[in-house]
Amino acid sequence: MPSQTLILEIGIAISLVAFVGLIANKLKFSVIPFFILIGMVLGQHAPQIGHIDLTFTESKPFIDFMGRLGVLFLLFYLGLEFSVGRLIKSGKSIVTGGTVYVLLNFVSGLLIGWMMDLPFKEMMVLCGIMTSFIHRYRCEGVDRLKAYRKSRDRSNHGDDYV
Numbered sequence: 001m002p003s004q005t006l007i008l009e010i011g012i013a014i015s016l017v018a019f020v021g022l023i024a025n026k027l028k029f030s031v032i033p034f035f036i037l038i039g040m041v042l043g044q045h046a047p048q049i050g051h052i053d054l055t056f057t058e059s060k061p062f063i064d065f066m067g068r069l070g071v072l073f074l075l076f077y078l079g080l081e082f083s084v085g086r087l088i089k090s091g092k093s094i095v096t097g098g099t100v101y102v103l104l105n106f107v108s109g110l111l112i113g114w115m116m117d118l119p120f121k122e123m124m125v126l127c128g129i130m131t132s133f134i135h136r137y138r139c140e141g142v143d144r145l146k147a148y149r150k151s152r153d154r155s156n157h158g159d160d161y162v
Contacts, residue, residue, distance in 0.1 A: 009059035016042070032074070033129040039067065040125070105131040 020038045024031040046054035056063055109127030118126065 003058065006058045006062075009053075009056045010062060012054070013042070013056060013059065013063055030132050033132045035070075036125060036129065102131070 016038055017035065020034045021031045024034040042054050042056065044055060046056075048054065106127050109130045110123055112130070113123030113126045
């Protein structure tokens with residue numbers, strides 16, 4: 001039978017993940033960087049607040065397993081979003097643009113990490129976070145540009161859309 005501490009730790013962990021997910025949705029960001037940040041804050045070096053111990057010592061094996069399962073589901077989700085057929089149809093432009101995009105984000109993350117004198121692993125996390133945030137702003141900008149062009153085209157043709 002699981003101990004009360006184990007159940008409390010798992011409950012706190014799930015509550016924190018839900019809370020961080022709500023914050024990410026309110027800010028209209030991807031939840032993935034927030035999950036990474038909460039994972040970095042909690043664990044071995046987490047603070048202990050009163051009776052609440054955020055190091056999760058008793059539930060560590062369970063949380064490690066769930067973290068690995070979460071990464072597996074994330075990779076599965078990303079695999080569903082990716083289509084090799086679409087990549088082949090779009091040809092060189094997607095490969096070239098994607099390569100430049102990834103390299104720019106990676107180099108900028110390395111540069112910022114180097115300027116902050118971060119260890120290598122933390123620099124890699126920073127690269128991932130930067131790519132995620134920059135991707136959101138780029139997509140938002142593209143959506144706004146498409147909406148602007150659509151409204152401009154409607155006004156040029158004299159169509160009345162309500």
